[in-house]
Amino acid sequence: MTHTRSVLLALTLALMSQGAAQTMLDTSAAIGIQNTLMNTGTPGMPSVNLPATQGAATPGTTSSGTTASPATPAVTVTPLTDDQQALLAQARAAYQGGNLAQARGLYETLVTQNYTNPAPHFGLALTLFAQNDDKGAAFELQQFIALAPDRFEGPYNLGVIASRAGRHDEALTLYTQAAGLLKDQAGPAAQRQVLEALAAEQTRKADFTALGTTLAAIATLDPQDLDVQYRLAQARTLSGQGAAALPGVYALLQRAPERVDAALLLSDIYVAQGLPDRALRELDAATSRVQTGAGRAALLLRKATVLAQTGDTRAAVFAAQAATREDPQNAAAFAREGELRAGRNDRPGALTAYLNAVKLDPQSAAYRAALAGVRLTLGQNAQAQADAARALTLRPDDTTLARALFVQGVAAYRQGQYAQARAALTSSQTRTPSAETALWLGLSAYAARDYAAAATALADSVKLDPTPTARVNLGSALLASARYAEAEAVLRGLVSENPKNAEAWYLLGLAQRAQARDTDARTSLKTAATLGNTRAREALK
Numbered sequence: 001m002t003h004t005r006s007v008l009l010a011l012t013l014a015l016m017s018q019g020a021a022q023t024m025l026d027t028s029a030a031i032g033i034q035n036t037l038m039n040t041g042t043p044g045m046p047s048v049n050l051p052a053t054q055g056a057a058t059p060g061t062t063s064s065g066t067t068a069s070p071a072t073p074a075v076t077v078t079p080l081t082d083d084q085q086a087l088l089a090q091a092r093a094a095y096q097g098g099n100l101a102q103a104r105g106l107y108e109t110l111v112t113q114n115y116t117n118p119a120p121h122f123g124l125a126l127t128l129f130a131q132n133d134d135k136g137a138a139f140e141l142q143q144f145i146a147l148a149p150d151r152f153e154g155p156y157n158l159g160v161i162a163s164r165a166g167r168h169d170e171a172l173t174l175y176t177q178a179a180g181l182l183k184d185q186a187g188p189a190a191q192r193q194v195l196e197a198l199a200a201e202q203t204r205k206a207d208f209t210a211l212g213t214t215l216a217a218i219a220t221l222d223p224q225d226l227d228v229q230y231r232l233a234q235a236r237t238l239s240g241q242g243a244a245a246l247p248g249v250y251a252l253l254q255r256a257p258e259r260v261d262a263a264l265l266l267s268d269i270y271v272a273q274g275l276p277d278r279a280l281r282e283l284d285a286a287t288s289r290v291q292t293g294a295g296r297a298a299l300l301l302r303k304a305t306v307l308a309q310t311g312d313t314r315a316a317v318f319a320a321q322a323a324t325r326e327d328p329q330n331a332a333a334f335a336r337e338g339e340l341r342a343g344r345n346d347r348p349g350a351l352t353a354y355l356n357a358v359k360l361d362p363q364s365a366a367y368r369a370a371l372a373g374v375r376l377t378l379g380q381n382a383q384a385q386a387d388a389a390r391a392l393t394l395r396p397d398d399t400t401l402a403r404a405l406f407v408q409g410v411a412a413y414r415q416g417q418y419a420q421a422r423a424a425l426t427s428s429q430t431r432t433p434s435a436e437t438a439l440w441l442g443l444s445a446y447a448a449r450d451y452a453a454a455a456t457a458l459a460d461s462v463k464l465d466p467t468p469t470a471r472v473n474l475g476s477a478l479l480a481s482a483r484y485a486e487a488e489a490v491l492r493g494l495v496s497e498n499p500k501n502a503e504a505w506y507l508l509g510l511a512q513r514a515q516a517r518d519t520d521a522r523t524s525l526k527t528a529a530t531l532g533n534t535r536a537r538e539a540l541k
Helices: 002-018 033-037 082-096 100-113 118-130 134-147 153-164 168-180 188-205 208-221 226-238 242-255 260-272 276-289 293-310 313-326 331-343 347-360 365-377 381-392 398-414 418-431 435-447 451-464 468-480 484-497 502-514 518-530 534-540
Strands: none
Touching: 082 100, 082 118, 100 118, 118 134, 118 153, 134 153, 153 168, 153 188, 168 188, 188 208, 208 226, 226 242, 226 260, 242 260, 260 276, 260 293, 276 293, 293 313, 293 331, 313 331, 313 347, 331 347, 331 365, 347 365, 365 381, 365 398, 381 398, 398 418, 398 435, 418 435, 435 451, 435 468, 451 468, 468 484, 468 502, 484 502, 502 518, 502 534, 518 534
């Protein structure tokens, strides 16, 4: 389920990025704001103190926190005079013509003449935003909200500013407010723009339940948009409603049977429902429908993943191999084949697959590091070290960086380059601590005769994973550091668990002899010798 969710989330985030850069919504002319917002009253300055910060005032609330009717401005709105109407038209024309400096001047003149009409504030906000003056634009939008609390444009456009500044929680709140004010105010295009902005922030927040609601509203606006239908099914699946998403996915596939993304989503849903066999049948059916090699390769790679999850790694290898035949230029397919073959200890096969992946995508740090790892298992230490070094130059992510450093360190150790080994393994362990890395770091320090450092590293390895190999090496390092009692404790634990561990009996005898307990030492050494340890036989002479 974790793999399925990560795949779905990656797809969702990819879709989100297509519309994440929101734009301001200019409806000043289309909505007839002058007519809908005019109220009679004595001209005058606002009676409220609006905040000077970029934070948004909640529609329907004054800056002092008192509630106003959603349809009633916080202050009295003053109609524009005929001359001011003409000036407003000039300002809009200048803005639309790209003459932003002139537009700003005209709008500021209007604001000076009639502060309590929302239209000049709205136009000035759009102009300032176009001039990258987000602070000024936010201030003017706050005035607009105070004068037109029932309009969606204020919170929506403030949300755009918040999104651009990376204040995503604030943007989510503002877009939610705007969506709640949309009814009977905007046409389908403007409604969709607001809802898409809201969907982007809900995706970023990973609130997939709310995202499903928003996408359902978008689907109602445009029922012919198949991408929206797909995103809706995806959101429902991510919110744990995979079964509820199935009708929508099947309907989508009926209208577009070659959609690979929908077929992949369908298989993921069945895997999440604990029905991998059904998922495999759906993938096979889709593979027969899809006309492109790249599409079939994607389906076969997902089939390989599902098969591997069920434990059928042999069939998984065949599926990945089939994907490489369908799309010979797909580096990821060869890398997946290499990964699966390595998991089955088919090291020569894994080597060939990773070589193909690296050939197709020589700039991939992950593929190069994986190739280095396979070479290491084949004893090709110099080549593994060179591939790992190359991976380090390709801007690897943290996981790949740690792995490449590990391979580099082990390869250096095997070639007697202990200082290089320690440096690489220390760097790897700092980034991604692991028992295996600590073990090799301890061995490298031991080989360099730094027994105290070896004991420290090996103790870390034992803490992370107390394998017999790590423990017997820790015992040896403690002996070399003259920490005999500690060594005896570690080694006694080992022989108690596995009485046939000849090396542990031998080292235990040495620890006891170092503490002048000759009788105990001879008993331990004799046991080791009986189990075949030749060094124990020599020690008894």
